[in-house]
Amino acid sequence: MSARTMNGQEISEEQIDQWVTEAEAGYDPAMLRRRGRPTRASSPSRAITVRLTDTELEGIEKYARQHDLTRSEAIRSAIQVLVS
Template sequence: MGGVEKIDGVPVTEAQIAEWVAEAEVGYDVEALKRRERGRPGRGAEPAQVVALRLTAEQLAKLDARAAREHKSRSELIREAIAAFAA
Protein backbone atom coordinates (compact mmCIF):
# COMPACT_ATOMS: atom_id res chain seq x y z
CA MET A 1 0.00 0.00 0.00
CA GLY A 2 2.36 2.75 1.20
CA GLY A 3 2.58 6.08 -0.50
CA VAL A 4 1.42 9.55 0.33
CA GLU A 5 -1.98 10.07 1.96
CA LYS A 6 -4.24 12.32 -0.09
CA ILE A 7 -7.53 14.13 0.33
CA ASP A 8 -9.34 14.89 -2.93
CA GLY A 9 -6.13 14.07 -4.76
CA VAL A 10 -4.05 16.57 -2.76
CA PRO A 11 -1.19 15.20 -0.67
CA VAL A 12 -1.57 15.70 3.10
CA THR A 13 1.53 17.36 4.52
CA GLU A 14 2.97 17.27 8.02
CA ALA A 15 2.25 21.02 8.22
CA GLN A 16 -1.43 20.42 7.44
CA ILE A 17 -1.62 17.71 10.08
CA ALA A 18 -0.02 20.09 12.62
CA GLU A 19 -2.65 22.74 11.75
CA TRP A 20 -5.46 20.22 12.26
CA VAL A 21 -4.01 19.15 15.61
CA ALA A 22 -3.72 22.78 16.78
CA GLU A 23 -7.30 23.46 15.69
CA ALA A 24 -8.57 20.38 17.53
CA GLU A 25 -6.65 21.25 20.69
CA VAL A 26 -8.26 24.72 20.79
CA GLY A 27 -11.64 23.05 20.51
CA TYR A 28 -14.66 23.39 18.25
CA ASP A 29 -17.85 25.41 18.66
CA VAL A 30 -20.29 22.52 18.86
CA GLU A 31 -23.34 24.76 18.40
CA ALA A 32 -21.86 26.21 15.20
CA LEU A 33 -21.20 22.71 13.90
CA LYS A 34 -24.78 21.69 14.63
CA ARG A 35 -26.11 24.74 12.73
CA ARG A 36 -24.21 23.88 9.56
CA GLU A 37 -26.42 22.49 6.87
CA ARG A 38 -25.12 19.18 5.67
CA GLY A 39 -26.06 16.87 2.88
CA ARG A 40 -27.88 17.61 -0.29
CA PRO A 41 -30.50 20.33 -0.39
CA GLY A 42 -34.10 19.21 -0.15
CA ARG A 43 -36.27 18.81 -3.23
CA GLY A 44 -39.52 19.92 -1.64
CA ALA A 45 -41.44 19.50 1.58
CA GLU A 46 -41.27 15.70 1.53
CA PRO A 47 -38.06 13.67 1.72
CA ALA A 48 -36.91 12.57 -1.74
CA GLN A 49 -36.61 8.87 -2.50
CA VAL A 50 -33.64 7.37 -4.28
CA VAL A 51 -34.57 5.11 -7.20
CA ALA A 52 -32.08 2.77 -8.86
CA LEU A 53 -32.06 2.73 -12.65
CA ARG A 54 -30.23 0.32 -14.95
CA LEU A 55 -29.01 1.66 -18.28
CA THR A 56 -27.03 0.06 -21.08
CA ALA A 57 -23.59 1.41 -21.84
CA GLU A 58 -25.02 3.05 -24.98
CA GLN A 59 -27.86 4.72 -23.07
CA LEU A 60 -25.48 5.96 -20.41
CA ALA A 61 -23.07 7.34 -23.02
CA LYS A 62 -25.92 9.23 -24.73
CA LEU A 63 -27.15 10.56 -21.39
CA ASP A 64 -23.66 11.72 -20.41
CA ALA A 65 -23.11 13.37 -23.80
CA ARG A 66 -26.35 15.32 -23.52
CA ALA A 67 -25.64 16.24 -19.91
CA ALA A 68 -22.27 17.64 -20.97
CA ARG A 69 -23.83 19.62 -23.84
CA GLU A 70 -26.48 21.09 -21.56
CA HIS A 71 -24.15 21.56 -18.54
CA LYS A 72 -26.45 19.47 -16.36
CA SER A 73 -26.13 16.36 -14.27
CA ARG A 74 -27.49 12.95 -15.20
CA SER A 75 -30.06 13.31 -12.43
CA GLU A 76 -31.26 16.67 -13.70
CA LEU A 77 -31.83 15.28 -17.18
CA ILE A 78 -33.65 12.21 -15.88
CA ARG A 79 -35.90 14.34 -13.64
CA GLU A 80 -36.68 16.66 -16.58
CA ALA A 81 -37.53 13.69 -18.81
CA ILE A 82 -39.85 12.22 -16.18
CA ALA A 83 -41.53 15.60 -15.62
CA ALA A 84 -42.12 15.99 -19.39
CA PHE A 85 -43.45 12.43 -19.63
CA ALA A 86 -45.80 12.91 -16.68
CA ALA A 87 -47.15 16.26 -17.92
Protein backbone atom coordinates in the same frame (compact mmCIF):
# COMPACT_ATOMS: atom_id res chain seq x y z
CA MET B 1 0.56 11.37 24.47
CA SER B 2 0.42 11.99 20.72
CA ALA B 3 -0.54 15.36 19.31
CA ARG B 4 -4.13 15.80 18.19
CA THR B 5 -4.62 17.08 14.68
CA MET B 6 -7.45 18.28 12.47
CA ASN B 7 -6.92 18.60 8.73
CA GLY B 8 -3.21 18.13 9.32
CA GLN B 9 -2.98 21.01 11.82
CA GLU B 10 -2.08 20.40 15.44
CA ILE B 11 -4.84 21.27 17.92
CA SER B 12 -3.89 22.79 21.26
CA GLU B 13 -5.46 21.85 24.58
CA GLU B 14 -6.59 25.49 24.84
CA GLN B 15 -8.53 25.16 21.57
CA ILE B 16 -10.16 21.96 22.78
CA ASP B 17 -11.12 23.65 26.06
CA GLN B 18 -12.64 26.54 24.10
CA TRP B 19 -14.72 24.14 21.98
CA VAL B 20 -15.89 22.32 25.12
CA THR B 21 -16.97 25.62 26.71
CA GLU B 22 -18.88 26.59 23.55
CA ALA B 23 -20.58 23.20 23.38
CA GLU B 24 -21.56 23.26 27.04
CA ALA B 25 -23.10 26.74 26.57
CA GLY B 26 -25.17 25.38 23.69
CA TYR B 27 -25.44 26.32 20.05
CA ASP B 28 -28.13 28.21 18.20
CA PRO B 29 -29.60 25.58 15.83
CA ALA B 30 -30.04 28.24 13.13
CA MET B 31 -26.28 28.84 13.14
CA LEU B 32 -25.31 25.19 12.77
CA ARG B 33 -24.24 23.97 9.37
CA ARG B 34 -26.73 21.68 7.69
CA ARG B 35 -25.34 18.35 6.59
CA GLY B 36 -26.29 16.11 3.71
CA ARG B 37 -27.59 16.91 0.31
CA PRO B 38 -29.76 19.98 -0.07
CA THR B 39 -33.44 19.31 -0.61
CA ARG B 40 -34.64 19.66 -4.18
CA ALA B 41 -38.35 20.08 -3.51
CA SER B 42 -40.77 20.89 -0.73
CA SER B 43 -41.67 17.22 -0.42
CA PRO B 44 -39.26 14.39 0.41
CA SER B 45 -37.53 12.57 -2.41
CA ARG B 46 -36.04 9.09 -2.62
CA ALA B 47 -33.01 7.70 -4.38
CA ILE B 48 -33.59 4.76 -6.70
CA THR B 49 -31.30 2.50 -8.69
CA VAL B 50 -31.87 2.04 -12.41
CA ARG B 51 -29.91 -0.20 -14.76
CA LEU B 52 -29.05 1.34 -18.13
CA THR B 53 -27.19 0.04 -21.14
CA ASP B 54 -23.98 1.79 -22.15
CA THR B 55 -25.84 3.31 -25.10
CA GLU B 56 -28.61 4.68 -22.86
CA LEU B 57 -26.11 6.14 -20.40
CA GLU B 58 -24.06 7.72 -23.19
CA GLY B 59 -27.25 9.30 -24.56
CA ILE B 60 -28.14 10.76 -21.17
CA GLU B 61 -24.63 12.09 -20.65
CA LYS B 62 -24.60 13.64 -24.14
CA TYR B 63 -27.97 15.32 -23.46
CA ALA B 64 -26.70 16.57 -20.08
CA ARG B 65 -23.56 18.10 -21.64
CA GLN B 66 -25.57 19.78 -24.42
CA HIS B 67 -27.97 21.33 -21.91
CA ASP B 68 -25.41 22.10 -19.17
CA LEU B 69 -27.08 19.70 -16.73
CA THR B 70 -25.81 17.07 -14.37
CA ARG B 71 -26.66 13.49 -15.27
CA SER B 72 -29.26 13.42 -12.47
CA GLU B 73 -30.84 16.66 -13.69
CA ALA B 74 -31.05 15.24 -17.22
CA ILE B 75 -32.75 12.07 -15.97
CA ARG B 76 -35.21 14.08 -13.85
CA SER B 77 -35.93 16.30 -16.86
CA ALA B 78 -36.77 13.25 -19.00
CA ILE B 79 -39.01 11.84 -16.26
CA GLN B 80 -40.81 15.17 -15.87
CA VAL B 81 -41.76 15.03 -19.56
CA LEU B 82 -43.38 11.66 -18.93
CA VAL B 83 -45.31 12.62 -15.81
CA SER B 84 -46.52 16.04 -16.99
